[in-house]
Amino acid sequence: MDWNSDQYLKFKSERTQPAVDLVNRISAVNPEKILDIGCGPGNSTEVLYNKFPKAYILGVDISEEMIRTARMKYPNLDFRICDAGKDLSQLDNDFDIVFSNACIQWVPDHRNLIRNMLLKRFARYQEERI
Template sequence: MTHTWDPDRYLTYADERGRPFVDLITRIDATEPRTVVDLGCGPGNLTALLAARWPEAAVTGVDSSAEMVAKAQGSAAAATVAFEIGDVREWVPTGSAGGGTVDVLVSNATLQWLPDHLELLPRLVALVRPGGWFAFQVPGNFDEPSHTIRAELAAEPPYAPHVAGAAVPSSHDAATYLRALQDLGCEVDAWETTYLHVLHGADPVFTWVSGTGARPTLQALPDDLRPSFEAEFKRRLREAYPDDGRGAVLPFRRIFVVARVS
């Protein structure tokens, strides 16, 4: 079941979503990379940080969403980054057979949408030049109420038949990624961080998840059922993430991996 992304909804909490990207790329010890690629670049606002860090590099942002790429191409980031539509599972650098031509390969909050992404790691590592860097970050909060409430509600009638095929994100723990990349001959630094995002506004946690993890479920629902699903989803989220006047606190665990390719 396919779904589309809304760049503007995704950017509602751009600062909070961007912090893990910054924490990830600060651990990449590349000095003068020539080719830098952001796989799953979204609206491109974070890819621009790669161009700012390595201004002499050719920086490319790749995303499978035409909506996201259009947003990126129309943004200020397009002045320093080339954006293109591509699937993480199939993308290869232009003019390359796909082997070892990228100096820094970054993927931020993307691999969790590919159920087989652990098996995809050898192909991604193979895109990187020996001595180059492969770094990615994925959410690790799928046991939190922001996800479990959606799953529980989606399993109830009358919603269940409509959302059975909707995409659901998932990831592994840091140790699993570390060992998988060590098996590929990489030097690996893997860690996790839990951020405490303080969100403001009406139903802020719903606003957050409706732009990412819950979006495929919401889009899968027919128009006559979506309003009741959203209303109940919001109610349960307000109970799980109460706002005492200082904002709702959303704990968000992230898994980080930075690998040096041999």
């Protein structure tokens, strides 16, 4: 299934509000790297950027159209095509925040997905403890 970014953005305000609510609950101070899994057309990535403007933020999504739209709308942010169910291991493992607003329900094998999401943060945590 590929997503239509124009259709998705017809309800941008409604789709973005949960991301705003989630980001406002993040208590991290001065994160350096943030991963936005299932970034869609970049609206949730923009919310993260607005709260953490000094952080490097990578938005990933399986949809080529969504990534194309995100790159066009937010050229100052980094976006990549990535299947969260299969390709998270190909990304760095040193993110301070691993964020996902509305993607997890679309990815099969939640046990593997959650483990891989935690590993993206765990390596950073291990480095800090050394």
